[in-house]
Amino acid sequence: MSILGTRVLRTEDPRFLTTGGVYTEDLTDEALDGACHVFFVRSPIAHARIGRVDLSAALAAPGVIAAFSGADLADLPAIEPMMAGMLNAKMTRRLLAIDKVRFVGDPVAVVVTEDPYQGEDAVELVDVDYDPLPAVVDFDDALSNETILFEDAGTNVVVEFGNAGSLKPELFDGCEVVVSHTFGNQRVAPAPMESRAAAAVWGEDGRLTTWIPNQGAQSARDDLAKMLDVEASQVRVITPDVGGAFGAKFGADPEHAVVAWVARQLGRPARWTETRFENLISMTHGRGQRHTIMIGGSRDGDVLGYRLEIIQDGGAYPRIGAVLPFLTIMMATGPYSIPNAEAIGTSVVTTTTPIGAYRGAGRPEATAALERALDLFAAEIGMDPADVRRRNLLPPFTEPHQTAFGALYDSGDYAAALDKALEAAGYADLRAEQASRRASGGTVQMGIGVSCYVEITGGGDESGAPQENATVEVHPDGTATILTGTSPHGQGHSTAWAMIASEELGIPVENFTVRWGDTDLIPVGGGTGGSRSLQQGGAAVQQASKELIELARERAAAALEASAADLQFDPGRSAFAVAGDPDASVRLADLAKDERLFVHSIFTAPGATFPFGTHVAVAEVDTETGKAVLRRVITVDDAGLVLNPLLAEGQRHGGIAQGAAQALLEEVVYDADGNPLTASFADYPIVSATELPSFELASMETPTSYNPLGVKGIGEAGTIGATPAVQSAIIDAVAHLGVRHVEMPTTPMRVWRALVEASAQGTDSESA
Template sequence: MSILGTRVLRTEDPRFLTTGGVYTEDVVDERLAGACHVTFVRSPVAHAKISEIDVSAALAAPGVVAVITGADLADLPTIEPAMAGLINGKMRQRLLATDTVRHVGEAVAAVVTESAYQGEDAIELVQVDYDLLPAVVDMTAAAADEVVLHADAGTNTAADFGSPDSLKADLFDGCEVVVSQTIVNQRVAPAPMETRAAAAVWGDDGRLTAWVPNQGAQGTRGSLAKLLALEEAQIRVITPDVGGAFGAKFGADPEHAVVAWIARYLGRPARWTETRYENLISMTHGRAQRQQVTIGGSKDGTVQAYRLEVLQDAGAYPRIGAILPFLTILMTPGPYAFPRAEAIAKTVVTNTTPVGAYRGAGRPEATAAVERAIDLFAAAAGVDPAQVRRKNLLPTFTEPHQTAFGALYDSGDYVAALDKALAAAGYDELRTEQQRRRASGDVRQIGIGLASYVEITGAGDEAGAPNENASVEVHPDGTATILTGTSPHGQGHATAWAMIASDELGIPVEKITLKWGDTDLIPEGGGTGGSRSLQLGGAAVQQASKELLDVARQRAADQLEANPADLVFDVGRSAFAVAGDPDASVPLAALAEGERLLVRTVFAAAGATFPFGTHVAVAEVDTETGKVVLRRMVTVDDAGVVLNPLLAEGQRHGGIAQGAAQAFLEEVLYDADGNPLTTSFADYPILSATEMPSFELADMATPTSYNPLGAKGIGEAGTIGSTPAVQNAVIDAVAYLGVRHIDMPTTPRRVWQAIRDAAHDGSEHG
């Protein structure tokens, strides 16, 4: 029986559970002996000219080795924005701010000390004189260009995706019902439990070795090369265990480069681990869109037209977040067959922390917009929201479906996912219970929220079609080693990739070792993100295993003096045998004795895949206090064929929780002057165990033909479905009081205010 599809426990767990993972701060390596510690001085103001930096007091403090400012780094190039072709290329950053700071938390200087405690003491002694400039925090205000962040650019607009002039004046002609709503998809913090860190040392050969928590060592090597003006060949990146990333640890940040620069400058290894305070103000944030949705159709619940207008906050310096509206626009219509739809977007810079990728990265924003729009339309038309979805979802398709926005959905059965989720949740019974509570005037009302979604995973990039490499080697002692270009940081690749190889080679999972995250060992790789790993990296492991068997078959034929075509591979015994003569056999491991039995291959997929599903949330809302309790989360997440249900469910759980947390808890806040208000886990309402129910997962698996595993991505689907499902549930609970919309997070204050406003409006009009 194949091991694929079974609940294999993680082989990596015993280590994590006892001695703990070896994260960057934990790395013990002789090359790092005697390392100095780097502590950053960060701007306490959102927008200012730096008139003077006085480091003399800090230099005199105990244990201080050096204090580095931007002037020391003047020879390094300025940092170009991500996707410089799409983004205004004049919005540039320096590794350390030189003349201007543009957000609270921007690094201004780096204090180098013998010990970490000394660094905390010494940064207080660096005197920076700031001449304050007016700060712009609100996106709309930024778009008006009254305060311009980057004088060279002359505008705060980093990019336009389409023009307002392209919007059709007659898009909603003929619609009986048209609804518009401004929707805030608020800024949130990725907040991986492990903050950012780095360790760096330069060898006698002039090469940098850098340990960095990341999502792909090869991409991090590329980023460091750009930031430090080095050739990639001069850099070795090693990825230790990584304590969560969620999109925010791709590439390298300015701080990583500064640590590497310091190690060269001082000629000794250097280390850095940021505090949570630093993490919450300087690691990239996620989401941060304001959306205008308009939806129109007939009174029977058929949608005829949909428009999405996006304003994206890039923060002070355009990073990957600046281009995420591209993905939002790509997924505009979601799983629906809207006859007419259009979308545009604008990205602006503000005096806030830069925005990057966060679990879903552009797609959750598209789903949140269209799923709120569907509910707004359903409410206006007076049709049940489940019925509106069923009426407008694309019918089942087996041949790829081309959307008007350029996406090619590989396979999908959206109505089945909806019906399965509704049945699992007991939708009709929930509506009955809702009616009962409303009739009895219960203080605690329930709301039922739906979200049907489709998303894109495993996409290629500007370099070409999606692909990933893997190497598989069988050793004479019967063990095997896999090298992968993916970069697990909780996903369980060591177990999953071993399952795939084991299924082909007949070598037990526990005898297979996975290696990743060392650019000298594995020079190429796309890392882990965009839910790409299994469908590309896993498929590459399978392909390499099959190709390895081809090589082994030839060797076995030579040994057994048989025709290769006459040999069968017995997976159960991990041996080749002559067909019809099982005694004439040779173990696979024995074929590695003379010459290494090793294959490296690249798997290229036909295209991106499009997982889909439906989430049903049940929220209880106290109508007197506005407090929301999430009672149930029932989800169907169809990501094709499942390799290991244990791991797939874990990905769904984590995604569901993070998405739900955005809906009713989490938000990064700034005051009008750009001062961050959520700078610790005491202030940022990060999800805890008490705020979640146990989740109810229903299974559905529609294979894709784009890889031989039949797998699509599962890492982000949970997040994409749960956010609008929970938001819709909260609004649904109080809709009977006249509430149409509540922005996220649906805090008690917001819910209470919405109920109060609705009552006020009702009495005015009634």
């Protein structure tokens, strides 16, 4: 029986459950003996010119080895934004700020101590003169260019995707109904449980070895080399266990480079672990878009036109966040057939923490905008939201479907996912219960939200085609090693990659060692992000395993003095046997005795894949307090064939929780002066167990032809589908009271205000 598709328990777990993982702060590598500890002095002001930086008091404090300010690192090149050809290249950053600070948390100096407790004390003693400038927090303030963050750039606009002048006036011709609305897709914190960290040491050969929690050692290496102005070959990045990442640990950050710089400067190993306070103000945030939608169609429910205008908050220094409108635009019309559609976007800088990738990265924003638009349209024409969706979904297709926004959907059956989700939810019964509760006029009302989505996973990187490499080696003792260019941080690649190779090689899962995240061992790799790993990294493992069997077949033929064509590989025994003579056999492991038996292989996919599904949420709202409680989440997430249901469900659960959290309660908040108000877990309302229900998952598996495993990415489905479903459910709970929209997060205050306003409008229209 095939192991593929079965619930294999994780081989990773016993270690995590007993001695715990070895995260960067846990490292006891002897190369790090005698390490000093680096502490960052961060700007307490959102926007200011830097005057004098006085390190003297800190230098005199107990245990302080050294202290450095931006001037000490001035020889290093200014960091250009990624994709500098596309983004405004004048918006550069220094590892430590030199002339200006541009957000609360911008590092301006470091203090280096023998002991971490001494660092906590000494970092307070650095005295920096700041000459404050106006903060730029609001989108409109940024667009007005009244205060400019980068004087050389002359504007706060990082990049434009299309422009307002390109909008077609005839877009809504023939529409009986046109609805427009502006709403936010708020800034949230990725908040992996492990904050950022680094450990760095330079060898006598002048090479840096650095341990960093990351999502891809190879891109972290390249980023570090650029920031430190050394060749990539001089940098070795090793990835310890990583305590969650969610997009925010891709590549390397300025802090990681500063730690390496300090280690070189002082000639001794250096370590850094950021506090949660630092993490919440200086690790990249996610989302941060404002959407203006227009949607038009017929009164019987055909959507004929859709327009999406995006403003993206890039934060203080443009990173991947500034590029995300590109993906939002690509996915603007989602799973629907809309005859006329257009989407444009503008990214701006603000005096806030830079925005990066966060689980879904650009696609949740597209789905949230579109699903909100469809609900507003449905409400306007008085049609059930599920019916409006079914009416406008693309019909099932097995040959790739080209969209107007340049996406090539590989395979899909969107209406089937919708129907399956509605059935699993008991949609008709839910609507009946809602009607009866509305009729009863109770103070706790119930709402249902439906969200259909299609998303893009495993897209190509900047260098082109989506691909990944793997090395599979069988050892004489019957064990095997897999090297992968992917980089798990909770996903379970050790188990999943072993399952794939085990299927081909007949070696038990527990006999595999899976390795990743060491750039000397695995110089090339795309890392883990954009839900790419299984469909490319897993496919590479399968391909290498199959090639290894063919390599071994030649050796087996020689060993058995038989023709290779007459040999059959029996995975049950992990051995080759001569057809018709099973006693004439040789084990795979034995073929590794005289010569190493391994294959390195690169898998290239024809393109990205497009998983899809439908989420249904059920929420209750107390109409007197505005308090919303999420009661149920039912999802169909079709990501092609499922390799290990246990792992796939885990990915869905985690994503649903983060998606629901954005709809319900999480938001990074700044005041008008750019002060972060959510800089600890006491203030940032990271979702806990009491705020969520158990989730109901229905399965649906439409294979893709883009890889032999038939799989698409599952990592980000949850944040894409759940957020609009939960938001819609809460709005739906009070829709009969006249509420059409509530901004995310749907806090009690916001829901209550919406109820008060709807009530006032209702009274106005009655009196008029």
